[in-house]
Amino acid sequence: MAAGPWWRIGWRNLGRNRRRTILTATGLAFGYWAVVVIAGMADGIVADMVRTATGILSGQIQAHAPAYLPDRTLYETIGGNEGTDVPALLAAIEREPGVLGAAPRVYAGGLVSSGATTVGVLLVGADPAREDSVSRLTAALVEGHLPAPGTRELLIGSELARQLNVRVGTELVVVAPAADGSLANDLFTVAGLYRTGIAELDGSYAVGPLDAIQALLVLDPGRVHEIAIRIADPWTAPAIADSLGTRGVTPAGVPVAFRPWTTFRPELVDYANLSAGSMWIVVVIVFLMAIFGVANTLLMTTFERRREFALLLALGATPRGIVRAVLAEAAALGILSIVLGVVITVPVLIWWHYDPIDLGRLFGDFTMAGALVRPVLRTDYPVTMFFYAAGALLLTALLAALYPAFRATRVPPADTLAGR
Amino acid sequence: MTTPTNAAVRTDTVWKIFEHDGITVEAVRGVTVRIEPGEFVVLAGPSGSGKTTLLNLFGGLTRPSRGRVWIDEQDITDMSERQLARLRLERLGFVFQAYNLLPVLTALENAEFSLLLQGVDEEERQRRVSALFEKIGIAGLEDRRPGKLSGGQQQRVAVARAVVSEPALVLADEPTANLDSASSDALLDVMVRLNADLGTTFVFATHDTRLMERAKRLIRLVDGAIASDHRR
Numbered sequence: 164m165a166a167g168p169w170w171r172i173g174w175r176n177l178g179r180n181r182r183r184t185i186l187t188a189t190g191l192a193f194g195y196w197a198v199v200v201i202a203g204m205a206d207g208i209v210a211d212m213v214r215t216a217t218g219i220l221s222g223q224i225q226a227h228a229p230a231y232l233p234d235r236t237l238y239e240t241i242g243g244n245e246g247t248d249v250p251a252l253l254a255a256i257e258r259e260p261g262v263l264g265a266a267p268r269v270y271a272g273g274l275v276s277s278g279a280t281t282v283g284v285l286l287v288g289a290d291p292a293r294e295d296s297v298s299r300l301t302a303a304l305v306e307g308h309l310p311a312p313g314t315r316e317l318l319i320g321s322e323l324a325r326q327l328n329v330r331v332g333t334e335l336v337v338v339a340p341a342a343d344g345s346l347a348n349d350l351f352t353v354a355g356l357y358r359t360g361i362a363e364l365d366g367s368y369a370v371g372p373l374d375a376i377q378a379l380l381v382l383d384p385g386r387v388h389e390i391a392i393r394i395a396d397p398w399t400a401p402a403i404a405d406s407l408g409t410r411g412v413t414p415a416g417v418p419v420a421f422r423p424w425t426t427f428r429p430e431l432v433d434y435a436n437l438s439a440g441s442m443w444i445v446v447v448i449v450f451l452m453a454i455f456g457v458a459n460t461l462l463m464t465t466f467e468r469r470r471e472f473a474l475l476l477a478l479g480a481t482p483r484g485i486v487r488a489v490l491a492e493a494a495a496l497g498i499l500s501i502v503l504g505v506v507i508t509v510p511v512l513i514w515w516h517y518d519p520i521d522l523g524r525l526f527g528d529f530t531m532a533g534a535l536v537r538p539v540l541r542t543d544y545p546v547t548m549f550f551y552a553a554g555a556l557l558l559t560a561l562l563a564a565l566y567p568a569f570r571a572t573r574v575p576p577a578d579t580l581a582g583r
Numbered sequence: 584m585t586t587p588t589n590a591a592v593r594t595d596t597v598w599k600i601f602e603h604d605g606i607t608v609e610a611v612r613g614v615t616v617r618i619e620p621g622e623f624v625v626l627a628g629p630s631g632s633g634k635t636t637l638l639n640l641f642g643g644l645t646r647p648s649r650g651r652v653w654i655d656e657q658d659i660t661d662m663s664e665r666q667l668a669r670l671r672l673e674r675l676g677f678v679f680q681a682y683n684l685l686p687v688l689t690a691l692e693n694a695e696f697s698l699l700l701q702g703v704d705e706e707e708r709q710r711r712v713s714a715l716f717e718k719i720g721i722a723g724l725e726d727r728r729p730g731k732l733s734g735g736q737q738q739r740v741a742v743a744r745a746v747v748s749e750p751a752l753v754l755a756d757e758p759t760a761n762l763d764s765a766s767s768d769a770l771l772d773v774m775v776r777l778n779a780d781l782g783t784t785f786v787f788a789t790h791d792t793r794l795m796e797r798a799k800r801l802i803r804l805v806d807g808a809i810a811s812d813h814r815r
């Protein structure tokens with residue numbers, strides 16, 4: 164009896180009142196559309212935030228010597244005191260699929276002074292050409308030029324310039340603890356100013372050419388603290404970090420720890436989870452509303468067909484068979500709605516992914532959780548929600564059918580057939 | 584002398600009393616009757632005399648208020664709904680006045696419905712239905728939906744469905760009421776022939792005098808009780 168007639172009856176019953184079926188299915192399909200598109204927008208917003216938050220400086224994946232963090236110890240360069248073949252390491256990292264760029268850096272806490280004013284800064288040695296493809300520091304240049312390799316030039320934040328009361332061309336005294344144990348100091352010229360809009364970055368970073376800062380800190384050219392990596396899709400960071408770590412892209416015997424943003428920016432993970440969690444509230448609300456709509460329709464159709472249910476019972480069908488016929492109809496309605504929903508959802512997802520809605524014209528840029536958010540609603544592809552929402556829709560249709568199905572089994576055959 | 588065979592259906596002082604809003608209707612009043620396998624019985628009587636109610640009692644569609652009902656010597660009086668469903672599926676066939684067929688199923692699918700529920704395989708179902716359709720003159724209509732069949736054709740499909748699983752008893756309530764006299768005669772011919780060839784037991788409730796003329800046994804009901812019972 165497994166392959167009984169119930170599915171056939173349910174499916175064909177769906178086709179009896181085409182207009183009602185199509186209206187109901189369209190309603191459900193729009194519920195699906197709303198849930199999936201909103202999820203796509205939420206994913207897009209989160210991804211954008213992650214991209215922005217990690218794109219300014221940190222990158223989405225970072226490589227360090229295993230002991231470099233959490234203290235950012237000056238001596239813990241990749242490959243230890245010997246250093247490593249940095250160009251080879253960069254090349255190997257960039258061969259990893261999904262990686263868009265990699266940039267080497269050294270860091271040291273230091274002081275910069277101009278006249279009587281001294282400010283504590285994080286001194287960064289970087290390769291401006293490579294930073295171009297990893298961070299947005301170089302793109303945030305608002306005045307002057309980028310420090311050229313081999314020169315003692317600095318790129319500083321606009322807020323730092325204000326605190327020091329300096330401008331492009333001013334000389335600064337830089338003091339920092341060097342790797343040989345001495346206290347290094349030298350004169351650097353302000354080559355350019357940058358502004359990211361993030362107070363911490365604009366007020367306390369001084370970026371110089373990698374080679375010049377290495378020289379100041381008495382680090383050989385092969386010694387770097389960090390390689391920042393930019394990737395195309397932020398959600399793939401853990402997988403790519405894992406692959407980089409296990410594939411052994413580093414020269415023999417050089418231990419390197421690859422960390423994705425999900426590890427070094429856990430607050431962004433919390434935000435992503437919060438966003439995903441609140442999506443479920445949307446799902447529940449949308450489909451709870453749908454349940455009553457579908458139940459109403461099915462109650463109507465089963466009432467109209469009570470004579471047929473009476474007939475089925477008279478012929479020896481069990482109540483279970485009747486329930487199956489109604490549930491089959493609901494399932495068929497659910498599947499039809501999913502197909503319709505996918506058809507109206509996918510084009511919009513693709514459209515709003517490639518041609519995002521620009522809210523910038525309405526509001527300005529704004530910062531959120533310390534990250535600059537571009538007010539462009541680029542929808543991402545919410546793969547999980549795409550399937551979960553389909554499941555939720557099917558479940559909705561089946562739940563909505565339970566009561567009408569039960570009612571259909573309670574039809575008294577004799578009276579109903581007599582038209583009473 | 585009693586026959587050693589089981590009665591197709593029998594009742595013992597069966598009553599059906601309806602109570603609605605304080606009004607009590609005694610639709611069937613203490614009927615004791617025995618219908619043998621292979622009989623062709625008509626229940627006649629004026630409107631409201633209890634024909635439909637008695638037929639429903641025979642088929643387990645209505646539970647007696649008092650008394651007992653046996654089908655093929657199985658006491659159905661206190662059976663559960665599940666047991667009754669099973670019994671109807673295996674032992675009984677029904678033909679109603681109208682709305683006999685599921686509109687979403689084809690003639691063939693309607694006719695094979697009981698066989699399908701009984702788990703008979705597809706080949707066998709088709710073979711049996713086709714043979715019956717041939718026999719009752721509706722061959723070639725297998726794939727039509729009821730909406731595309733005439734009233735007489737629909738009733739023949741319903742008869743095919745009722746007899747195809749070779750039930751102990753076929754109960755038919757006004758099967759000819761919606762038919763013109765030609766269709767009605769054709770349908771009666773079919774049932775008379777099935778009764779003769781297959782030995783199917785038929786019990787009808789009807790006002791149709793043509794049907795009464797064909798009856799081998801005529802039971803007249805008046806006010807819910809048997810007024811006369813003649814075999815010919």
Ligand SMILES: Nc1ncnc2c1ncn2[C@@H]1O[C@H](COP(=O)(O)OP(=O)(O)OP(=O)(O)O)[C@@H](O)[C@H]1O
Pocket residue numbers: 578583601602603608609610628629630631632633634635636637788
């Ligand atoms: N479910 C019910 N509730 C109340 N009264 C009922 C019910 N079913 C039947 N009756 C009553 O029982 C009596 C017998 O009805 P029944 O339908 O058996 O008569 P019938 O002989 O089939 O009549 P007809 O020739 O008009 O079909 C009638 O008075 C009818 O009104």
Ligand SMILES: [Mg+2]
Pocket residue numbers: 634635636788
């Ligand atoms: Mg009647």
